[in-house]
Amino acid sequence: MRKNLGVQPALFPMPVVIVAAYGADGNICAMNAAWAQICDMDKIALFIDSDHKTTKNIMETKAFTVSIADVPNMEAADFFGIATGNKMSDKFARSGCHAVKSEFVNAPIITEFPVALECELAEEINTENMHAIVGKIVNVSAEESVVGDKDKILPEKVNALIFDQYRNGYYSVGEKAGQAWNAGKGLMKQ
Numbered sequence: 001m002r003k004n005l006g007v008q009p010a011l012f013p014m015p016v017v018i019v020a021a022y023g024a025d026g027n028i029c030a031m032n033a034a035w036a037q038i039c040d041m042d043k044i045a046l047f048i049d050s051d052h053k054t055t056k057n058i059m060e061t062k063a064f065t066v067s068i069a070d071v072p073n074m075e076a077a078d079f080f081g082i083a084t085g086n087k088m089s090d091k092f093a094r095s096g097c098h099a100v101k102s103e104f105v106n107a108p109i110i111t112e113f114p115v116a117l118e119c120e121l122a123e124e125i126n127t128e129n130m131h132a133i134v135g136k137i138v139n140v141s142a143e144e145s146v147v148g149d150k151d152k153i154l155p156e157k158v159n160a161l162i163f164d165q166y167r168n169g170y171y172s173v174g175e176k177a178g179q180a181w182n183a184g185k186g187l188m189k190q
Contacts, residue, residue, distance in 0.1 A: 014035065018066070019031050028108045062106075121136075158173065
């Protein structure tokens with residue numbers, strides 16, 4: 001029997017990503033953004049408010065990175081979500097993280113996180129129901145330890161964090177459960 005729960009943001013899992021951009025002063029600002037999604041083969045949408053310091057920096061510099069948060073760096077990833085750059089000018093320094101400038105866009109890559117999407121600002125969407133930043137992915141960089149054959153990311157090696165909106169918990173990505181575009185083939189024969 002099903003139970004009606006009312007209106008909730010009941011989508012699980014949600015990736016935990018860290019969005020980073022330079023400010024006009026060259027300082028790094030980073031934020032935890034659980035509401036992000038790939039929206040095309042070379043695009044990512046970040047559903048983040050316009051008043052975030054990171055959003056303001058993206059609009060100024062027209063570039064940003066999106067890093068996949070991982071279990072070993074959960075403390076820093078969570079800190080990027082609970083501290084605001086609008087009130088804490090040394091937020092990135094307090095995190096203990098390090099960064100290098102992307103070779104492809106004017107944005108920082110946080111070196112502690114294993115995978116980074118390097119993006120140019122493609123579009124800002126601002127409607128009554130949504131604010132989104134859409135980035136054009138111009139490069140993906142990753143630690144060699146999480147890269148497999150044919151330069152494909154190995155999810156089981158990334159140890160990525162996912163966010164549970166039901167109870168505000170973090171979980172790690174587990175083992176592979178099946179092969180996409182293959183698990184349902186038996187139903188095609190019916």
